[in-house]
Amino acid sequence: MSRSPALGRSRQLLVSCGLSLAATVAAIPALGAEVMTIAYGPLEVSVPLAELENYARTGKLTGELSRYRGLLSPEQQADLRQALNQRVDMSPTLVSQIAYSKTGDAVLKRLGAFIKSKDASNGLTALRATVVQAAASSEGLTLLNLMRKFPTREIQVDVASGVKLATEVTTLLAQGDRMVLAVEAEAQREMSQDAPVQSLADLRQSGPYRWDTYRLDLKDERTLGDFARNRQIPLDIYMPQGLKDGPASVVLFSHGIASDRNSLLYLAKHLASHGIAIAVPEHVGSNDAKFQQFFDGVGDPPEPREAIDRPLDLSFVLDHLTQLAQTDSRFRGKINLDQVTAIGQSFGGYTVLALGGAELNFSSLNQACVAGEPRSFLNISLLLQCRIAELKGISVKLADPRVKAVMAINPLTSQVFSQAGLEKVAVPTLVVASSGDFIVPPSEEQLRPFTWLKVPQRYLAVMRNATHFSVLEPPAPGDKALPLPANLGGPDVKLTQGYMAALSVAFVKCHGAGDPAFEPYLSASYARRLSQPAVPLSLVKRISADELERAAKAVAGSD
Template structure:
């Protein structure tokens, strides 16, 4: 029994060390880390951790724990202690004083505490800021050396509770992935005879890119003092080369995610334009890369304003109005069919296009989901953004647009800002693209389960195995917050290939009325596209009973 307890404490210690990769320390600095599990408590000196991190030497403090882990796990610990996050103290400080930053600090403060056993909220914030200002930078080891008390306590019971919750979510997501793969593999719809086309390659048309600057002066009810909304738009117009253009050119609008810009889907805009689509890519000024730069620079104090949940759809409405005006005065725009528009959005952009397709903001769901107790224990980071919408006046906003005839939502945020009642109101053909390795907007609560709520008769769910929240993005035009390769994930070029092929098949079918493309919206075609390391599956229906294994 004693041996079992020692093993349990040692395993808990490894979990505690993982927690340290998100902390820091100041003033005199922590000398010992106390690992508590109920009434049991063990400690290890920070100097022992530092010696091992820098030289690989295991002293007597660390040796007792090393007996219960593999050499690979020890090397992971060593790397975690010294891995540097390339963030400035201004960037760290600005984020930690936002509402989202304070929510994360409260969550960490339940696990990591000063020796007084009070919440670690303030100590963690101070340690993170001071560590990022140190020449060595923001590393887990430097965080320990900047922690403002001599002792630092890690509550392993709470750590294991959170790890258990995370494990349950991962297991549920894996089961959902298996279910979707099985359903996809059982589909027997044949592809047309002959050579199977690769819809991810460029088409026969050239394109011209035009930069517009739009000024909407009608936003008084959302923005203080009736300020105007100024935003840039890139328009990609197809140009005839080997074949003539259609008399009615279909239009697609792309909405970027939080902290991105209109360059992150440039590859898709060029691809669709080469196949005869006109593509407009607006930049949403309150939630783009410049907004995050302003947060880092100290000129704004929030990641995004609640009004952005209204402004983003209104940006696209205003853009469509502008394209209609230009169609009456500019010969280059005369062929554009603004009465049948397709939308594609990623993350916050996924919310945007679903709102325009008819899903209203669900204030009752937000009230239920955004209780402090719910937020403090959530593993869903996107909830921190969705709950910002709860600060809006709870009125009915007219965000839908009848010109929208088909939408694609990539990694959309949906569970609380919409919920089941709102998503069920979408009637247009809809495709949701998700990745089961998304740690920002987790696939199961944000995309897979919401797909089961759709009532639209034409609906598709494409699942990219091992796809992340950032797999489908390319580097944008503005310099945003740098993301390490581990966060972006493997082979983003493969994910972008899927988006090109599925996006073309979807919009040809539902905007250009090309029925010959419908067979490529199938599990059979997804199998022809699928390649390692990101396997692709596609289904057209999924029920809650199937997700539950019934």
């Protein structure tokens, strides 16, 4: 029995949501559930928890459970047993911190709509009390242990609500798959119009330059209107040695949330080897250290103002580079600040789009969010986007005219910018999407939004089978702010990193440095040349909203 990609990823999405759950560390003794009642409309079926425990331990369906053997295929039975026993290693403190954050509250409230107490009320409060008990116990955080620790004798599972959610998740992912197929079809059409690429260099290979690394600690103490900064900005600079063709173009990097300035280290070094100066700041208000303090219970969660602070970090770095280019012999005459590109991933993708001219759209956020929570639970990135709605009333200019091009990898865009805000991007733009990204779903956050861009020099690269984490450096052992399964990087991160290396060199050289000789590298044909079967790569310069919507509707029409 084969599994559809959408179904497989829907299961992965639900697991990822589970990673976001947490609860209070209060030592409330759990009564422990004894019965799970499955309700579907007027029908109710009760299964003793002891039978589920026996099945999880032995793999045998006994008692009441044995009556439903025919409803589950052998594969589904194996999946159920694995789900019951799957352990998520999260400390009780980490669990507690997340659950009492706005994000955790929103997730638990949605799950509580179909995992309920005996009186059929929303299970939010019970789930909070349960997950910490499970995380603190020797058995750990497993689905079966959550049932054991549930603070009422009976758990009610509203199947109709669960099926509705699962159907919506599967449909969203299937629509994303169809949209990716539409992009791949457009790439095939564009290939017929491309110039031959066989003689083009392999830009995945390192360039001829060595580089020096400089580490600086900056502080921005400006007040912009009523927005006070007082912001530390650690900065790494990778400066190519022995440049022969004049000063180096400059690239600014912006890392994602709960990440740091080493997350794209391979890309910084690769670009430096091609004679490009790289400036990599750390966004201290939303980096991995900030999240680790929060998870350890010794710090506050990141603030919505990060959506303002991050672009301002990059602009301040440009200010400082301008000063260094005039006063510091290490940089004087060696960097060209008329040739600046910004590259960011995830929240960093949002950051560089804002620098490129995209404008915050609070009207769109207010429609998509209620009291800081998303109306739709399917798009996890809305949990972050809706928090940005709290910034309404703050007016700070984020666009920086010194930035001549932006490369946004897995950016979140749909509501924080919407069409009205994204249309304002005024510089060449490369958007990168991963088909298996369940954190920032490509259909909602990159594919549709790409059609909103009006700038003539725009490109969309799609990596099939890649995930939100495929382009990142693997975290060092013991350096994880977020506990993520090892397989979330996708099939082969070396492939995806190679794609990013080649595309970034071509994009920066072509649109940051203004060298038209690199335009052929930004083509469907060159992407096909790079593409490998495990993670197929496609690149297009155009695709219409109508084409994507027809692809999405084909999913609904086939059900």
